[in-house]
Amino acid sequence: MVNDYLKQRAHAxxxxxxxxxxxxxxxxxxxxxxxxxxxxxxSMFTSGIEVQPTSNSSLGCVIVGDxxxxxxxxxxxxxxxxxxxxxxxxARIEHAIELDLTKAEYVTTVHAxxxxxATYLETRD
Numbered sequence: 409m410v411n412d413y414l415k416q417r418a419h420a421x422x423x424x425x426x427x428x429x430x431x432x433x434x435x436x437x438x439x440x441x442x443x444x445x446x447x448x449x450x451s452m453f454t455s456g457i458e459v460q461p462t463s464n465s466s467l468g469c470v471i472v473g474d475x476x477x478x479x480x481x482x483x484x485x486x487x488x489x490x491x492x493x494x495x496x497x498x499a500r501i502e503h504a505i506e507l508d509l510t511k512a513e514y515v516t517t518v519h520a521x522x523x524x525x526a527t528y529l530e531t532r533d
Contacts, residue, residue, distance in 0.1 A: 424511045431518045436476040438525040445474035446528070454481060454502045457528050459521045471504065472521040478514075479504040 439445075445455045448471060456471030456479065469481040482503040509517060 421511075424515060428511045428514050428518065431515060431522065432476070435472065435518055435522050435525065438522060438529065439472065439474065439476040441529055442474070442525065442532075448481065451481070451483065451502050452500055454504055456481065456504065457521075457524050459517065459524045461520055462516050465517070467507070467517075470507070470517065470521075472525060473504065478507045478509070478517055478521060480507055481505075 442457070446457065448454045448456045448458070454471070456473050459470040459472055459478065461467050461470050467480055469483075471479050471481050473479055482501075482505065484501045507514075507517070
């Protein structure tokens with residue numbers, strides 16, 4: 409009996425793994441259609457398309473990059489530079505941090521990324 413549950417769990421994991429791989433391939437194909445890749449609104453150095461993660465996600469601003477990877481975009485200012493009289497534009501900090509997601513989290517997030525890129529392509533054309 410326990411062996412059946414283990415087999416079902418392994419089967420479920422294999423399905424999620426396959427779905428993640430297939431969705432990743434779809435995202436890669438869609439991203440290839442985006443040329444040039446748009447600058448992220450409000451950023452100075454980062455290109456990307458914003459992804460609306462699921463409502464129960466604890467992620468901040470998620471973007472898909474021109475490499476079809478998923479990132480959390482962190483924007484900020486170098487306050488020390490500003491306090492020294494530096495230019496606020498030059499003191500801007502942008503970090504795109506590649507997401508480290510479980511396969512199940514990846515499936516839902518990459519699905520949202522596919523929707524975002526497809527919408528971008530539809531509205532662009």
